[in-house]
Amino acid sequence: MDEGLKSELSKQGVVATNLQELYNWGRRNSIWPLNFGLACCAIEMIASTMARYDMARFGAEVFRPSPRQADLMIVAGTITKKMAPQVVRLYNQMPEPKYVISMGACAISGGPFKQGYNVLKGIDRYIPVDIYIPGCPPRPEALIDALMALQRKIDAQQLTGDSRPRHLNADEPSEFTVPKFGAHDLEPPQNPVVWHAPLVQIALAEDDDSGTA
Amino acid sequence: MKPDSYLPIVILLLGAVGFAVTPLALAWLWAKNFSPSKPGHDKNSIYECGLESTGDSWVQFNPGYYLYAIIFLVFDVEVVFLLPFATAFTGFGIGECLAMLVFILLLIEGLAWAYQKKVLTWT
Amino acid sequence: MTLEPLKLELEEKVPGCGLEIISNPSPSAQHSLLIDPEHAVAVAMYLRDAAHLRFDYCSNVTGIDWPAPNDAGKAKLKDMEEDLEQDEADCATAGYLEVVYHLYSMEKKHGPVILRMRTCDRGLRVHLPSLVSVWRSADFQEREIFDLFGVIFDGHPDLRRILMWDEYTDHPMRRDYVEPDDYEYEPTAHDEVLRKTMNHYAK
Numbered sequence: 461m462d463e464g465l466k467s468e469l470s471k472q473g474v475v476a477t478n479l480q481e482l483y484n485w486g487r488r489n490s491i492w493p494l495n496f497g498l499a500c501c502a503i504e505m506i507a508s509t510m511a512r513y514d515m516a517r518f519g520a521e522v523f524r525p526s527p528r529q530a531d532l533m534i535v536a537g538t539i540t541k542k543m544a545p546q547v548v549r550l551y552n553q554m555p556e557p558k559y560v561i562s563m564g565a566c567a568i569s570g571g572p573f574k575q576g577y578n579v580l581k582g583i584d585r586y587i588p589v590d591i592y593i594p595g596c597p598p599r600p601e602a603l604i605d606a607l608m609a610l611q612r613k614i615d616a617q618q619l620t621g622d623s624r625p626r627h628l629n630a631d632e633p634s635e636f637t638v639p640k641f642g643a644h645d646l647e648p649p650q651n652p653v654v655w656h657a658p659l660v661q662i663a664l665a666e667d668d669d670s671g672t673a
Numbered sequence: 674m675k676p677d678s679y680l681p682i683v684i685l686l687l688g689a690v691g692f693a694v695t696p697l698a699l700a701w702l703w704a705k706n707f708s709p710s711k712p713g714h715d716k717n718s719i720y721e722c723g724l725e726s727t728g729d730s731w732v733q734f735n736p737g738y739y740l741y742a743i744i745f746l747v748f749d750v751e752v753v754f755l756l757p758f759a760t761a762f763t764g765f766g767i768g769e770c771l772a773m774l775v776f777i778l779l780l781i782e783g784l785a786w787a788y789q790k791k792v793l794t795w796t
Numbered sequence: 797m798t799l800e801p802l803k804l805e806l807e808e809k810v811p812g813c814g815l816e817i818i819s820n821p822s823p824s825a826q827h828s829l830l831i832d833p834e835h836a837v838a839v840a841m842y843l844r845d846a847a848h849l850r851f852d853y854c855s856n857v858t859g860i861d862w863p864a865p866n867d868a869g870k871a872k873l874k875d876m877e878e879d880l881e882q883d884e885a886d887c888a889t890a891g892y893l894e895v896v897y898h899l900y901s902m903e904k905k906h907g908p909v910i911l912r913m914r915t916c917d918r919g920l921r922v923h924l925p926s927l928v929s930v931w932r933s934a935d936f937q938e939r940e941i942f943d944l945f946g947v948i949f950d951g952h953p954d955l956r957r958i959l960m961w962d963e964y965t966d967h968p969m970r971r972d973y974v975e976p977d978d979y980e981y982e983p984t985a986h987d988e989v990l991r992k993t994m995n996h997y998a999k
Binding site: 541542569574575577578581582641642643644645649650657658 | 959960961962963964965966968973975976978980981982988989992
Binding site for chain 1: 718
């Protein structure tokens with residue numbers, strides 16, 4: 461339908477839509493997050509749902525205490541290697557369609573604890589992440605911005621065709637490998653289906669203290 | 674009585690059933706046409722806290738929990754009866770007083786029984 | 797609290813116990829008392845129960861890894877500490893693990909008294925007596941030292957790993973701990989991380 465005609469109709473109180481738009485409109489305005497926090501970012505996540513920042517304006521105030529009822533997983537905080545299997549299992553238990561916001565430096569890459577022996581270097585090693593929010597911790601505005609970005613992403617999803625999202629495609633997996641506790645590290649240390657080491661050109665000199673070039 | 678006098682009820686009934694069934698039918702149709710079902714080991718597991726459940730769910734619980742709750746409930750309800758008794762206390766005759774006394778004594782007897790059975794002590 | 801009179805008193809009250817004062821030349825001057833593992837519980841009991849001492853509060857238990865001097869020198873930190881306690885590091889050839897207890901007295905309002913215990917080596921003879929029977933607050937911290945350093949506390953009521961998972965076999969706070977090679981690109985790698993980067997790409 462012609463966009464101009466559509467906006468003209470909406471001015472007259474007539475809403476024209478199609479199934480895909482209706483579906484996306486419904487989903488993007490009722491993203492229910494999973495009620496769990498891992499570290500200090502969770503405090504900002506809580507703050508963003510309270511009266512001052514009021515995430516309820518975007519239909520995402522219903523924090524569900526069960527993964528069975530949640531659409532969105534906000535990974536808010538440092539993921540220790542001991543906690544990582546639980547996070548992945550929770551993600552697996554969420555019904556499709558499901559989305560992940562990786563909130564804060566720790567959830568993206570390990571953050572300030574990246575070189576630690578006990579910290580996972582980012583949750584995207586095991587589960588697909590839709591939105592990354594940098595910050596340590598990100599402010600509630602940043603989380604709301606991420607939610608709006610996720611809404612835009614949902615709005616652009618196709619109902620049919622090859623570019624349709626994972627949950628509409630029967631061939632794509634809904635569950636991802638839960639890492640096992642190994643003798644030295646988690647096994648596997650990353651899920652190759654989801655994550656590849658970033659491809660960068662690194663020139664190293666013996667005495668180069670400036671790092672990578 | 675005219676035969677069609679039940680018609681409004683039938684219409685209401687159909688409306689009620691339709692209200693319940695239509696969303697379910699639409700969801701079923703939607704899942705059939707667009708959204709494939711993707712069950713899996715983790716998704717179908719019973720426990721939903723991220724941990725794998727271990728052991729058997731048929732374990733014995735201490736019946737003390739149950740008895741404790743029952744005794745609490747009895748005395749909780751007793752307070753509800755005692756409150757009107759207290760407000761109307763001055764206007765009572767001997768008969769009402771005796772009836773109330775018997776009621777309280779019965780409950781105290783129960784408490785004494787529970788105490789003697791050592792239900793109230795936790796090891 | 798001066799340690800010399802305390803040492804003399806302990807030697808008198810707990811016969812046969814080997815005590816040594818380890819001085820700390822840094823400005824904090826927190827000298828500590830090295831006790832031998834055989835008499836550790838008796839010494840700890842005396843420190844807790846003697847009427848004029850009453851060290852009823854064990855505020856902190858921590859571990860230190862002292863590798864043998866020849867295979868050390870990996871970490872910069874090590875060098876610094878070696879300067880501080882040069883004579884100490886020299887005396888051991890096989891290296892050892894050390895456990896440090898910080899004691900205070902709530903009742904007498906004095907402290908700290910710092911106790912140290914050392915294992916024989918860093919391999920198999922890493923047993924030390926647990927002081928949980930003396931101070932219950934040592935429970936989790938001794939588990940943590942068991943987890944991260946691998947000191948085995950004999951007589952501990954529940955010696956399991958506390959921070960890492962049970963299947964884990966390493967002791968990450970030891971200086972010779974080799975972490976898994978899961979290096980990831982860092983835009984500003986330097987020092988230790990740069991070394992890790994080079995090792996990773998050398999493979």
